[in-house]
Amino acid sequence: MPGPLAPTRPTAASPNVAPPTPGPLTPVLPTATAPVPARPTAAPPMPAAPVPTPAPPAPTPAPPTATPHTPTSPPTPPPAACVLTADGAYAARLACDGTSWFPERWTLDGPEPYAVPLPGNQPEEPGTEVAPMGDGRVLIRRVVDGRHAFSLLYPTGPGTGEVPLGAVECGELALLPPAPDGRCAYAVAVGETSTTLWRVAGGAFGPECVTEIPGHCTGGVWLDRTGRMLALDRSLDGGPAKAVAVDLGRGGEVTPLLQITDGSADRLLLADPDSGLLLLRSDAPSPGHERLGWGVLGSTLPVRFPECLRLDDCAVTPFAIQPGQTLMPESCAVALRIDGAAGTWLGLWRPAERRLHQVAAPQGWLAGAGLWTRDGELQLPYSTGVVPCGVARTSVPDPADHSAGHPAGHPACHQAESVARAVPEPPSAPRPVPLQQAPLAGLRRRATTAGTRTAPAG
Structure with missing residues (x-):
């Protein structure tokens, strides 16, 4: 059996980004036993067909020379x-x-x-x-x-x-993330003035039009575990993107979901129905430069923008949240994909720690893919010439362990969070929130992020 594969260690492309250190990644290698048969609901695998071996990943480029730079909006990572x-x-x-x-x-x-x-x-x-x-x-x-x-x-x-x-x-069309129920699949087709939501699998008669939404919609995040509530990022008449909720149980009824300020671009990236944790991207704290932030469905606290998630010249994209942490959003582990000039590596973070652990990704990682277990283990699928199908496992380092992530004393280790500033509202009754009236079946905490106001850091 081949031994564990040594992770490739990327090198920082900027003096503000510390190079990641290898984390406790444990590859799960196939053994010489017979292939495990598929579940009863799935067709059996092909025993006679050989498994093709993908080409080995390209070697990590040499470390670039660090040069002064002007912070800009992060580049868009590949899918x-x-x-x-x-x-x-x-x-x-x-x-x-x-x-x-x-x-x-x-x-x-x-x-x-x-x-x-x-x-x-x-x-x-x-x-x-x-x-x-x-x-x-x-x-x-x-x-x-x-x-x-x-x-x-x-x-x-x-x-x-x-x-x-x-x-x-149609013209442009893209599949949405798999629905939580596993039975249906959806896609969005963007037109000149509206976006059509299609159910392309799981319907009775082939692709079915669910609803037509005014504006240009992108993204796609499921808000519950039944496949009823879907969040999309919508832009109206060329304005900033705002996350909206689409209720598939009501024929595609659309309600506002996220708005930090009137002029900010507020996009939802991930949501966990158990804890209510939201990961979002917005330019509210610094117009023209989008940043990663987090909030909680149903909370009256402002959206936070941790400084540790702000890496210059890198695209930082969350792709998995630890489930099962009911009513404990700050304890959820979050996995982030970091793309920079030196390559692609991993970020591991919890809102409560305010510290980003950067670790090297396993060799052959299918970048952007991964899943947290309820007990906090991150599973990362990878493929190499030696192991065409494998899963590496890791977890967030202990808060007391300073050997992972940034070295001790690095400015990104202990920087405080920022919050977007807005004009304070008078001390009156809370504004009505559209999703408070929506029947969010399966969602433990009702979405009250719509119209969320933000307060100065304190």
Whole structure:
């Protein structure tokens, strides 16, 4: 059995970003046992089909010379290389064997992870989107003659079974993150003046139009565990983006969700229904420069913008929140993807600690993909030439351990949080919040972030 793979250690591209140190990443390597059979709801894997080996990752570039710079808005990171179901049982990605692209399904809820290739009659295009379903099938979106065609793929004997679902004829279209129920899949099609929300899988008659939302919508965050409440970032008439909630149980009814100030761009990135923790990006504290912040659904406290999450010349993107921390948002562990000139690495953080631990990602990490367990273990899928399907595990270092993350005394270690400033309101009854009237089935804490005011730091 091959031994654990040494993580590649990126080097900081700026004097304000300390190089990450290797964390306690424990790769889970496949053993010589027979492949674990799929769950009863999923089709069995192909025992005879070889698992293609993706090309090894490019070597980490040499450390650049640190030079003075002017802080700007962080660059936009590339999309995740792998998509996981909400429960972490399955994952899907577009893999490459060196000559052609094909969908690949990963099974992650067994004793060991394993991958099943799902090649079609011809190679896929590099921009083809795939997403895992809760029953083990993989949804694929192909662009054919200007139409977005959807199908469900599953392994069958020596080949790949395919169930065509239909097509949507539109311009720009993107799949949303997998729904929590695992049965449905959604996509948004952006038009000139409105955005159409489509149910592309799980309906009765192929792709179904759920609702048409005025404005330009992006993003996509699920607010509950039933797949009813969806958050989108909407821009009206070229104005700043504001997060709105779409109630799929009411035919796509749209209500405001997040607004820090009238002129700020406020986008929702992640939400945890158990604790109510929200991760967002806004330019409210420094107009023109977006920053990461956090808040709590149902809380009257202002949105906070930790200084430790502000890394110049790097894109910092949260991708996973620890579930199960009911009514304890500040104790939730958060995983962040950090993209800089030196490469891609990991950030581990809890709101209560106000400190970002930067650690090297495992070699071959499918960047942007990962899942927290309820007991605080972060699982990161990776693929290398030696281990084509593996999962590395890590956790947030102990607060007393200064050997991980920034070195002791680094300015980012103990900087206080910032809060966006706004004109204080008179001491009167709280303003009504739209989502207080919405039936948020499965959501323990009702969303009261809409119209959230912010206060000076104190």
